[in-house]
Amino acid sequence: MKGILxxxxxCTGCHSCEVACKKHLELPAGEFGIKLSETGPFEYAGKTGxxxxxxxxxxxxxxxxxxxxxxxxxGKLPMCVQHCQAWCMYYGEVEDLAKKMDGSSRCALxxx
Amino acid sequence: MLFNYQEFLDGIDREAYHAGEWRWExxxxxxxRTYTYSAPGCHTSCGVLMYTKNGKLEKIxxxxxxxxxNGRLCMRCxxxxxxxxxxxxxxxxxxxxxxxxxxxxxxxSWEEALDTIAEWIRVNIDEAGFGRExxxxxxxxxxxxxxxxxxxxxxxxxxxxxxxxxxxxxxxxLPRTCGTAASIGDFxxxxxxxxxxxxxxxxxxxxxxxxxxxxxxxxxxNADGYLxxxxxxxxxxxxxxxxxxxxxxxxxxxxxxxLPLRPATDMAIALAWLHVIMYEExxxxxxxxxxxxxxxxxxxxxxxxxxxxxxxxxELDPELIRESARFYAxxxxxxxxxxxxxxxxNDSIQxxxxxxxLMSITGNIDKPGTNLLVRNGFEINPGYATAQLYCPPETFxxxxxxxxxHPGYVHFIGMADCDAVNHAxxxxxxxxxxxxxxxxxxxxTCTGNAAPRIYQMLENVEFCVVAxxxxxxTAVAFADIFLPLKTTAERDSMRVWWTPLRAxxxxxEWYEAKSDxxxxxxxxxxxxxxxxxxRWPTLEALLQDYLDTGFNIVDPETxxxxxxxxxxxxxxxxxxxxxxxxxxxxxxxxxxxxxSLVEDKCCYEYDDFCATYYKYEKGxxxxxxxxxxxTPSGRIELVPFATFGAWGIDPWPKHHxxxxxxxxxxxxxxxxxxxxxCVNGSRSxxxxxxxxxxxxxxxxxxxxxxxxxxxxxxxxxxIHEGDWIWLENSEGRCRQKAHIDPTLNPNxxxxxxxxxxxxQEPAFPNLFGMWDVNxxxxxxxxxxxxxGIGCPFKSIVCKIYKCAPDxxxxxxxxxxxxxxxxxxxxxxxxxxxxxxxxxxxxxxKRGAEA
Numbered sequence: 001m002k003g004i005l006x007x008x009x010x011c012t013g014c015h016s017c018e019v020a021c022k023k024h025l026e027l028p029a030g031e032f033g034i035k036l037s038e039t040g041p042f043e044y045a046g047k048t049g050x051x052x053x054x055x056x057x058x059x060x061x062x063x064x065x066x067x068x069x070x071x072x073x074x075g076k077l078p079m080c081v082q083h084c085q086a087w088c089m090y091y092g093e094v095e096d097l098a099k100k101m102d103g104s105s106r107c108a109l110x111x112x
Numbered sequence: 113m114l115f116n117y118q119e120f121l122d123g124i125d126r127e128a129y130h131a132g133e134w135r136w137e138x139x140x141x142x143x144x145r146t147y148t149y150s151a152p153g154c155h156t157s158c159g160v161l162m163y164t165k166n167g168k169l170e171k172i173x174x175x176x177x178x179x180x181x182n183g184r185l186c187m188r189c190x191x192x193x194x195x196x197x198x199x200x201x202x203x204x205x206x207x208x209x210x211x212x213x214x215x216x217x218x219x220x221s222w223e224e225a226l227d228t229i230a231e232w233i234r235v236n237i238d239e240a241g242f243g244r245e246x247x248x249x250x251x252x253x254x255x256x257x258x259x260x261x262x263x264x265x266x267x268x269x270x271x272x273x274x275x276x277x278x279x280x281x282x283x284x285x286l287p288r289t290c291g292t293a294a295s296i297g298d299f300x301x302x303x304x305x306x307x308x309x310x311x312x313x314x315x316x317x318x319x320x321x322x323x324x325x326x327x328x329x330x331x332x333x334n335a336d337g338y339l340x341x342x343x344x345x346x347x348x349x350x351x352x353x354x355x356x357x358x359x360x361x362x363x364x365x366x367x368x369x370x371l372p373l374r375p376a377t378d379m380a381i382a383l384a385w386l387h388v389i390m391y392e393e394x395x396x397x398x399x400x401x402x403x404x405x406x407x408x409x410x411x412x413x414x415x416x417x418x419x420x421x422x423x424x425x426x427e428l429d430p431e432l433i434r435e436s437a438r439f440y441a442x443x444x445x446x447x448x449x450x451x452x453x454x455x456x457x458n459d460s461i462q463x464x465x466x467x468x469x470l471m472s473i474t475g476n477i478d479k480p481g482t483n484l485l486v487r488n489g490f491e492i493n494p495g496y497a498t499a500q501l502y503c504p505p506e507t508f509x510x511x512x513x514x515x516x517x518h519p520g521y522v523h524f525i526g527m528a529d530c531d532a533v534n535h536a537x538x539x540x541x542x543x544x545x546x547x548x549x550x551x552x553x554x555x556x557t558c559t560g561n562a563a564p565r566i567y568q569m570l571e572n573v574e575f576c577v578v579a580x581x582x583x584x585x586t587a588v589a590f591a592d593i594f595l596p597l598k599t600t601a602e603r604d605s606m607r608v609w610w611t612p613l614r615a616x617x618x619x620x621e622w623y624e625a626k627s628d629x630x631x632x633x634x635x636x637x638x639x640x641x642x643x644x645x646x647r648w649p650t651l652e653a654l655l656q657d658y659l660d661t662g663f664n665i666v667d668p669e670t671x672x673x674x675x676x677x678x679x680x681x682x683x684x685x686x687x688x689x690x691x692x693x694x695x696x697x698x699x700x701x702x703x704x705x706x707x708s709l710v711e712d713k714c715c716y717e718y719d720d721f722c723a724t725y726y727k728y729e730k731g732x733x734x735x736x737x738x739x740x741x742x743t744p745s746g747r748i749e750l751v752p753f754a755t756f757g758a759w760g761i762d763p764w765p766k767h768h769x770x771x772x773x774x775x776x777x778x779x780x781x782x783x784x785x786x787x788x789x790c791v792n793g794s795r796s797x798x799x800x801x802x803x804x805x806x807x808x809x810x811x812x813x814x815x816x817x818x819x820x821x822x823x824x825x826x827x828x829x830x831i832h833e834g835d836w837i838w839l840e841n842s843e844g845r846c847r848q849k850a851h852i853d854p855t856l857n858p859n860x861x862x863x864x865x866x867x868x869x870x871x872q873e874p875a876f877p878n879l880f881g882m883w884d885v886n887x888x889x890x891x892x893x894x895x896x897x898x899x900g901i902g903c904p905f906k907s908i909v910c911k912i913y914k915c916a917p918d919x920x921x922x923x924x925x926x927x928x929x930x931x932x933x934x935x936x937x938x939x940x941x942x943x944x945x946x947x948x949x950x951x952x953x954x955x956x957k958r959g960a961e962a
Contacts, residue, residue: 007114010344012331012362014797016814019187020807029812040290041365050352070347077183083174084637085184085331085341087115087348104589105113105348 001111002067004060004081007088007099009105013057017080017089024071025064032079033064052058056108059089061110067091115348117312124176128460129179134617134711141165145175146617146715147598149607151196151255151552151581152803156334158185159716162619169601169620170407179309180612180716181339187810194807196620200870201806202583203623206594212571213929215588222413222624222934225593226638229772229951232575232640233269237546242504244270246546247509248533250277252553253284254800258608259494260628262526263663266499267643269549272511272623272682274499275527277570278534278560278888281896281903282527285336290901291454291464293845294755296321297742298733300471300483302447304342307484307611307722311347316329316725317649319349319482321443325363326356326467327378328451335451339611339655343449344520344539354436356381358791359820359862360855369436372857373426375791375907376457379767382466384415384422384430385437389473396439396475403728403740404472405747413751425767441474445481452793456649458895458952462765462903465752472748478726482523484888485727489608489719490694492662496526497676497793501665502643502804510543512536514900517941521900522760524679528570529871531894531941537569538940551579552597552628555883556584558866561658561905563888564844566927579631582806585882588874589914596625598859603627604706606658611722613694613717615706629654655706655782658700664690693719760901768952770904771895775950786841786909792863792887794820802866817885819848820862821912826852836915839863841908842944843936844889844925847915861912863887877925884924887933892943 013036019042024029041055057082068078072091076082081089094111099106114399121613130136135144141163149157159178163171172192176183203227212214220228228498237246250264251257265274275286292299302323308314323343330340347353347366355364356371356378364370373381382876388413389395394400400407419430419437426433440446448471454464476482500508513523516532538544548570555560560566570576570590578591579583581599597620602625605616618627626634638646648654657663664676665684673690677683691699694717698704703712724732731737740746744754756763775782776789798804798814819839831837835850839861848863856862865888869881883889891905913919927934937945948954955961 005114012341012344013339014331015187016185016190017652017815018406019190019809020173023190023193029808041360049368050366053360054368055360055362055365075125076901077124077176077484081172082176082183083185083190085186087182087184087341088344090114101113102114107114 001094002072002092003094003097003109004061004067004078005090005092005100006108006110007090007105008058008108010086010088011057011059012086014085015061016083016085020079021065024068027064031064032062034059034061042063045080058108060096065112066112115349120182120272122312128511129175129177132714134714141170144617144619146619146710147614148189148192149614149616150254151597151599152188152192152756152800154188154321155254155337155609157609157614158189158339159183160185160189162193162601165618167621169193172385174554177200178716179311180306182311184341187813188800191807191809192601194809195804196599196622197589198582198806200583201581201622201841202594202596203625204596205624208592210602213589213879215874217594222626222634225595226634228593229577229635231636233547238572242329242544243510244507245273246272246544247271248277248528248545248548249274250548250550250553250555252559252801254274254936255551258496260632262496262499263494263502264551264632264635265549266500268632268639270503270640271506272499272503273528273533274496275533276559277530277555278562278566278893279530280561280893281460281901282525282530283460283903283905284452285455286525286527287455287460287901288336288464291461292468292893294750294752294759294883295465295468295743296472296477296485298485298487300468300477301336301338301486302343302449304346306338306342307486307718309612309718312349313664316447318481319346320351320445320447322352322440323355323447324354324356324440324446324448325361325367326450327453328447328449329361329363329795330449330451330623331362332797333451335665335946338449354440354518358857358860359853368430369439371428371432371436373428374460375789375860376453376770376904377426377767378453378457379459379463379466380417380422380425381418381433382463382470383414383765384708385440385470385474386418386466387417388419388437388961389470390414391440392438394438395473399475399477400473405745405749406753407473407753410469410750413847417824440470440691445479446474446476447471447481447483455902456793456906457902457904458768458897459765460897461761461899462897463755466765467928469750472750477748478728480725485608485733486722489611489613489722490692492608492613492658492692492694492926494658494663497665500526500676500680500682503665503682505682511680515543517894518580518900519753520760521760522823524759526680528722528901531896531900534569535894539936545573547575548590549577550572550586550590554580554584556589557585557868559835559884561888561891561903562843562893564933565893568933568938569929578644582870583874584802585868586880595631596623597631597887598622598625598627603629604655605629606655606709612716612718615708615709615710623755629831659704659706660692660695661690662692666690683791708815712854731885734772759899766962768897770907771946771950772904773907774955775946776909779886783912785860786911788910788912789859790839790861790863790908790910792892793865793892794862796864799866805868806870817848817864817867818851819864820851820853820856822858822860823852823854824857824858825861826850829914831914835913838915838919839890839910839912841890841910842946843892844924844927845866846884846886846889850886861910876929877923879925879929882925883928886924894941895943897952
């Protein structure tokens with residue numbers, strides 16, 4: 001089974017995945033194949049440095065997502081993965097992606 | 113760590129992306145591998161695959177085989193098709209037929225447009241006894257404007273007066289380049305291996321240990337020809353960050369240290385960091401001994417500037433300043449990424465120089481993973497120098513210089529002085545300004561501080577030409593002739609901002625639009641045929657000369673070479689060989705052409721300069737080829753006695769508050785009237801300055817201008833998310849939509865710039881809704897720092913109140929275009945009606961500042 005791994009620790013909320021997907025699927029205003037969620041910013045009392053703030057973006061894949069079947073069949077990357085500016089998205093076999101998660105940063109693995 | 117660059121390269125199906133091909137057919141589309149630049153654009157230039165059908169751009173994607181951006185692309189470029197094919201985009205030249213601001217136009221041919229321009233200049237300038245210096249040429253940013261528009265001004269129109277109207281103190285980028293030129297002799301950017309085609313896999317490159325993000329949001333702005341997301345790749349590889357910014361950005365939330373300083377007090381932190389590093393002996397002693405000058409003098413100077421001293425000015429805990437300085441200095445490899453905030457304060461040029469000292473004394477110069485010294489690829493350096501080279505010397509001598517508004521100041525830069533230009537438009541002195549040429553710029557919507565004042569200056573200008581891809585508020589307000597320009601998808605062009613040299617290959621057509629380059633060729637052959645017939649009779653000749661000489665002079669008859677005489681000097685000097693390094697490398701192998709760059713090299717080529725570390729050891733920086741830096745002494749001059757001395761700037765850095773800050777800090781009544789510091793010019797992913805507002809998808813994400821207010825302010829003023837609020841001060845008012853930011857200091861509000869509504873009524877008083885939301889209704893011209901550099905327009909004061917039915921009239925558009933403006937008492941040379949007593953210059957005279 002194919003999946004998309006999002007190393008969302010590093011997602012900057014730049015919207016590239018959303019627009020890349022919308023343009024590819026030709027979705028009208030208000031519809032998304034992948035949609036950014038935002039958590040924070042808020043503070044953790046008693047924590048310092050990079051642990052002090054929570055400000056996390058996580059793109060969520062919607063029902064409209066077909067993992068770019070037409071593109072991947074030709075050897076191309078899904079649009080969101082190819083254009084992710086923060087370099088935090090990976091496409092592949094779910095088993096391989098699960099092995100890629102190494103506990104060093106927060107990840108989410110999406111499937112259809 | 114999940115990030116693995118080699119795994120990425122190995123995993124790409126290169127065949128699927130047609131490696132090595134520059135153009136192919138696929139699924140009924142023609143696909144072209146090229147780069148975008150502008151318009152619409154930004155400061156960087158990313159590799160793309162453009163899909164066209166029947167000469168029309170249908171879709172675009174990033175090119176995973178491009179080493180600059182690796183296929184990653186921002187939302188604006190992903191949406192390029194909407195900008196290129198915007199239905200209301202002008203298709204042919206237009207002549208104004210109604211009054212200015214009525215938006216009534218008549219289609220004319222290019223021939224009639226250029227004839228009208230040439231005839232107007234002949235009759236009303238040349239034969240009327242004026243000089244061509246009475247023409248002001250205005251350029252924007254983010255496109256290769258600095259190559260083309262100054263060249264057009266000098267070579268086609270023969271004027272030395274070229275710049276950005278209302279950009280007092282040259283407060284965009286120039287302070288950073290001059291501040292570092294004074295000390296280091298070259299410009300530093302953070303090394304994310306952008307100098308190498310093999311990028312993060314380059315064996316010499318090491319990721320930075322610490323990067324300081326200071327006064328910028330590189331993810332959104334991509335300033336300095338730098339792709340901000342490269343720093344996220346560094347973060348994934350282990351780089352830690354310090355954020356120095358009044359607001360919490362994504363960087364601040366992910367940083368080891370966030371220093372939320374009071375706006376425009378960066379100098380105090382810089383001096384205190386120097387103090388900590390020098391007095392705790394954290395400097396790179398070997399680098400300082402071998403390569404720096406005046407260390408002891410600087411150390412003695414910064415002795416009083418303790419973190420405790422800075423903490424009071426910046427409103428920060430001194431321990432935070434001290435610990436962050438140690439963290440930066442202790443790093444084996446550290447770098448500083450800076451931005452526009454450095455240019456938009458009185459301290460500007462001294463601040464840039466002082467922060468460059470932080471790079472220098474820690475040895476973070478030109479070693480892998482630090483601040484890399486960069487130049488334009490292949491020494492292709494067209495720009496202001498070309499205006500100086502081709503404008504007649506006797507006209508060039510009349511350039512509007514800084515001493516017009518600051519007697520005794522030294523003019524040392526290529527642009528005309530922005531405040532001197534204002535002064536000439538406002539008073540007719542030192543000579544009247546007759547004509548305004550605006551190309552790829554939207555001054556009253558975007559760059560122009562004190563926009564209503566700029567409007568008053570320009571509303572009666574005798575003749576105005578606006579060249580742009582879109583009919584902008586500036587065009588509707590002023591243009592007599594409108595010239596439609598091509599977008600990036602339609603133009604053959606190139607860029608050299610650092611490396612690599614990149615080509616933009618035209619893939620589509622838009623009716624009668626011309627590229628900036630085609631306009632230069634057409635206008636030059638009309639206005640200055642002797643020069644243009646010889647040098648640039650065609651677009652092909654122009655592009656070839658860009659690669660061969662960067663528009664310098666190599667005389668084929670004598671074999672002699674000439675370059676511009678230098679910063680702000682008229683005329684030329686003889687040099688051994690004015691050919692570019694690209695010509696030297698390729699003129700014999702047959703690949704020294706635009707066509708070859710596009711077809712044989714897939715539109716890019718890296719040069720050696722930016723790929724080389726420790727250039728100062730290798731004799732690569734100095735003209736004489738000896739080791740050292742391109743400074744008078746050959747060392748990094750930590751106190752820039754020679755260069756600042758020549759420029760008439762105090763070499764000892766000082767902190768100067770703005771007029772607004774002085775009043776806000778010292779006058780309780782003033783602060784009660786204007787309780788907020790209004791930081792403005794906040795960037796967003798959807799827009800580049802005033803661009804992209806036509807694109808429905810960008811507006812889906814970001815429909816209106818946003819002003820951020822704190823949670824405390826929202827409660828005090830009963831403001832809810834999405835409420836429209838007025839922002840007002842002594843200069844004027846505008847309204848924006850509130851976003852409540854729980855992390856924001858309650859003393860600050862953050863507003864956006866560059867807004868207009870292309871879908872709204874263009875005619876006065878509405879003018880695309882631009883005046884109603886223009887934050888530059890509140891800013892001022894004529895307040896600058898030492899040397900006339902830097903303007904504190906990014907941190908002004910304001911009051912706020914909710915928009916309500918009883919406070920909507922008159923609208924700012926009505927005030928500006930129908931009622932004579934918010935103010936009718938402007939005095940040339942003075943920013944506000946408060947007088948000058950709170951300026952740093954007057955305060956120094958009376959001893960209120962050291």
